[in-house]
Amino acid sequence: MAARLPQTPLSVGVVRLVGATLIDGTGCPPLADSEVELVDGVIAYAGPRRAAVSSVSSVSSAPSIDLTGAFLMPGFVDAHVHLSMVPGDPETQRSRFAEEHVLETASVLRTTLLAGVTTARDLDGLTPGYRDAIARGSAIGPRLHLAISMLSPTGGHADPVRPNGSLPAWAVRPGMPTPGVVDTDDDVIRTVRELMRMGADAIKVSTSGGVGSPTDDPADAGLPVEHVRLVARLTAERGGRPVTAHALTDAAVRVAVLGGAASIEHGYDLSDETIELMLQHGTVLVPTLSTLLRTLDPATTSPAALADREARQRRGLDSVRRAVAAGVPVALGTDAGVHPHGRNLAELARLVEVGLDPLAAIRAGTLGGARLLGLEEHLGTVEAGKQGDLVVTAVDPLESIGELADSAAVRMVLQAGRVVKDLDGRVPAAL
Ligand SMILES: [Zn+2]
Incomplete structure (x- = not known):
C-alpha cells in the first residue's frame, strides 16, 4: 500500500500562472519567464512560457495570473x-x-x-x-x-x-x-x-x-x-x-x-x-x-x-x-x-x-x-502530474533566502490548485 495522500479540496477548472521565475524543487536552476498550468488542481504543464496556448478546449480562455517579477516554488x-x-x-x-x-x-x-x-x-x-x-x-x-x-x-x-x-x-x-x-x-x-x-x-x-x-x-x-x-x-x-x-x-x-x-x-x-x-x-x-x-x-x-x-x-x-x-x-x-x-x-x-x-x-x-513521507509521486516538485501546491514570493531565494522566514514574504499559496492565500496576502473570503 502506498503512503496515503492527505487530500484537500481540489480547485476545479484551469488556471495558468505565467511569468514567474520557477524554482521547481528538483534542485535544477531557476527558469525565468515560466508557465504553470493547473487543471482541476493538478499540474498539467510546467516549463517555459508557451508562445501560443494550444487551442484545445477551454485552455486558451483559462484565467491567467501574471507573476512577472515573482518566484514560484512548490508548496x-x-x-x-x-x-x-x-x-x-x-x-x-x-x-x-x-x-x-x-x-x-x-x-x-x-x-x-x-x-x-x-x-x-x-x-x-x-x-x-x-x-x-x-x-x-x-x-x-x-x-x-x-x-x-x-x-x-x-x-x-x-x-x-x-x-x-x-x-x-x-x-x-x-x-x-x-x-x-x-x-x-x-x-x-x-x-x-x-x-x-x-x-x-x-x-x-x-x-x-x-x-x-x-x-x-x-x-x-x-x-x-x-x-x-x-x-x-x-x-x-x-x-x-x-x-x-x-x-x-x-x-x-x-x-x-x-x-x-x-x-x-x-x-x-x-x-x-x-x-x-x-x-x-x-x-x-x-x-x-x-x-x-x-x-x-x-x-x-x-x-x-x-x-x-x-x-x-x-x-x-x-x-x-x-x-x-x-x-x-x-x-x-x-x-x-x-x-x-x-x-x-x-x-x-x-x-x-x-x-x-x-x-x-x-x-x-x-x-x-x-x-x-512517501508522497513524491504527488508532491514536492512543480512538474506535470503533481498536485498544484505552490508558493509565490517576491523574494529571490537565491539571494535572500532568510527573508522567507517571515510569512509576509510568502505572497501567495495554492493547495491542490486552490488559492488559500491570494496575492494580497489574504485568505479568500470563500474559505
Ligand atoms: Zn519534536
Whole structure:
C-alpha cells in the first residue's frame, strides 16, 4: 500500500500562472519567464512560457495570473512539527475548555499554511481529526501526516510522569493523545497497532532521552534496537509507514538506523562512522536547526544552562555540517511548537548555514520532505502530474533566502490548485 495522500479540496477548472521565475524543487536552476498550468488542481504543464496556448478546449480562455517579477516554488513540507503545542502558561491552558484548544490549534494550522507549508508531518500531539477536517475542507491547514504520539520506555522522552507520579500541566491538556510508553515486546506490538488503528501515517520512536521530559536526559538510552526493529516489522506488515527516530546522541542514531528507521530527528552528535552507516542505509536527517539554534532568554536562564546550550549548539552544528558534507539526504523540519509557528521557512537559511546551497535547501524543504513521507509521486516538485501546491514570493531565494522566514514574504499559496492565500496576502473570503 502506498503512503496515503492527505487530500484537500481540489480547485476545479484551469488556471495558468505565467511569468514567474520557477524554482521547481528538483534542485535544477531557476527558469525565468515560466508557465504553470493547473487543471482541476493538478499540474498539467510546467516549463517555459508557451508562445501560443494550444487551442484545445477551454485552455486558451483559462484565467491567467501574471507573476512577472515573482518566484514560484512548490508548496513546502515541514517534516517535523507539533501543531497542537502553543505558547503560554501550561496551568492556564489546562483550565481551558477543550474547544478552546481545538480552535487555537485550528489557528496554528492556518498560520502554518499561510507561511507556505502546504504539507506537514506532526510528530507528537496532534490527533487525526485535524487531518481529516482539513481533507474535508472544514478547516484550512497543511495536508497532514501524523505520528499521533511517540514511543519510549517508562521514564523516557515520551513519558510525562514526574517522580512523584503526578503529571505536568501540558500533559493533561484536553485532547492530548495517550503517550506511547513501552517496555516489553507486547507493549510495542499493542501500542504500534493501536496507533495504526487510529490512523498514524508514521511511527515515531525515541532512541535517546530528550530535553524537557521530566525524568530523563538527552544522554540516556531510549528504545533498544530490538524494539525499533519490531516497530519497523509491524509497520511493514500494515502498509509500510515510515519509522522516524528522535535521536540526540551518536549511540541513539546507530540504534535507530540499525533498527530500520527511515529518518533521524535532530542527530546532533554524529560520529563519522555513524554518518557512513546512514549513507549505507539511505537514512534521512531532519536536523530541526531552528529549534537547536533558538536563543534562550538570559534573564530567565541560568548561566550554567546557557553555557550548556551553547556547547550543544556547537556540537550539533558540527555534526549536521559533517553529515551534509558527506551527502546524507536532508529533509526540512523545524520542531515548530518549540520553534514559533508560522516561521517554518526560517529553516531554509539554517540549512544554508550547514552547507546546502539555496537550491538544495529548497529541495530539502520540498522534494526531500515529500520523499520522506512517501508522497513524491504527488508532491514536492512543480512538474506535470503533481498536485498544484505552490508558493509565490517576491523574494529571490537565491539571494535572500532568510527573508522567507517571515510569512509576509510568502505572497501567495495554492493547495491542490486552490488559492488559500491570494496575492494580497489574504485568505479568500470563500474559505
Ligand atoms: Zn519534536
